[in-house]
Amino acid sequence: MSRKRLDTDWLLMSVSKRHPRALAPYRRALVVSVEDTHERRTCLVCDESKSLIRFPTPFQLPPHEHGHDICRECFANHLDVEVDNKIWDQISCPQCPVVLQREDINILATPETWSKYEHFASRAALSKNPNYRDCFSTTCNSGQIHEEELVFTCRVCGHKHCTACDVNWHEHETCEEYQTRNSAQKQQEADSEAQVQTISKSCPNCNTRIEKGDGCDHMS
Numbered sequence: 001m002s003r004k005r006l007d008t009d010w011l012l013m014s015v016s017k018r019h020p021r022a023l024a025p026y027r028r029a030l031v032v033s034v035e036d037t038h039e040r041r042t043c044l045v046c047d048e049s050k051s052l053i054r055f056p057t058p059f060q061l062p063p064h065e066h067g068h069d070i071c072r073e074c075f076a077n078h079l080d081v082e083v084d085n086k087i088w089d090q091i092s093c094p095q096c097p098v099v100l101q102r103e104d105i106n107i108l109a110t111p112e113t114w115s116k117y118e119h120f121a122s123r124a125a126l127s128k129n130p131n132y133r134d135c136f137s138t139t140c141n142s143g144q145i146h147e148e149e150l151v152f153t154c155r156v157c158g159h160k161h162c163t164a165c166d167v168n169w170h171e172h173e174t175c176e177e178y179q180t181r182n183s184a185q186k187q188q189e190a191d192s193e194a195q196v197q198t199i200s201k202s203c204p205n206c207n208t209r210i211e212k213g214d215g216c217d218h219m220s
Contacts, residue, residue, distance in 0.1 A: 045074035045094075056108055064098045072108065079109045079117075088120035136161040136168055150175070 042049050050071050058067040068075070078094040086092075091100050105117055123143055126132045133152055134143040137159035146152050151169055152161050160169035162178075170178040200211050 041069065043071040043074055044069045045078075046071065059093075059104070064093065064096070064101075066096065068095065070094050075108050076110050076113065079105060080113045083109070083113050083117050083120070088117060088124055091117070133163065135159055 039052050040049050041052055041055060043055075048071070054071050054073075056068045056070075056072055056075055059065060070078070075094060079091065079100075082091045089099070091105060092098065093100055102121075106114055109117065119141070126143060126145065129145055131145050131147050132143060133146045135141075135154040135157060136152075137154065137157050140154060140157040140159060142154055142156035144155055146163065150162060150164055152163050154160075161167060162169050162175065164175045165178055167178075173181070202208070
């Protein structure tokens with residue numbers, strides 16, 4: 001590559017740092033120009049040939065010491081899946097079973113993935129407190145330290161639940177009234193199931209419950 005092109009690239013990079021908006025249309029061309037000066041490697045995941053600057057720097061802390069054949073974009077996608085599907089402190093490297101350090105995830109994850117990771121890590125730390133409770137709402141992932149009061153009110157979504165009965169808040173009922181009603185309802189359901197078992201049997205072909213002595217359309 002000519003000295004003139006290198007000088008031009010350096011000038012563009014210098015100006016872009018001081019006036020980022022002025023050179024916005026030229027940024028992509030600048031990145032391509034800079035990448036052309038580097039060696040290339042094929043990503044094992046997306047199978048694209050990319051400049052080495054688009055791959056993570058090698059891990060150098062024992063026992064995690066190796067280079068990378070997976071580009072930053074694919075590495076970030078891997079972290080997104082790991083954070084969504086694994087325990088927060090079990091996020092592993094895509095090329096080996098070693099668990100990644102917090103600093104590695106911070107550098108390689110997208111801002112959205114890092115935010116989720118930090119959320120899960122914070123919840124794990126809080127959950128060690130015996131007074132920590134999760135929100136019972138199915139659409140809320142929050143939790144908080146809650147002491148003594150019978151009614152838990154989520155600071156994020158406002159959902160309420162009873163800390164004594166471990167159920168959604170039973171409005172206009174005391175805990176004793178709720179538990180009595182709930183026990184009676186469960187007993188009624190158990191009695192009904194026992195009655196069904198007594199007067200009916202399962203069809204051997206389709207498992208539909210039929211009255212004893214009667215037949216089913218599937219029985220010949």
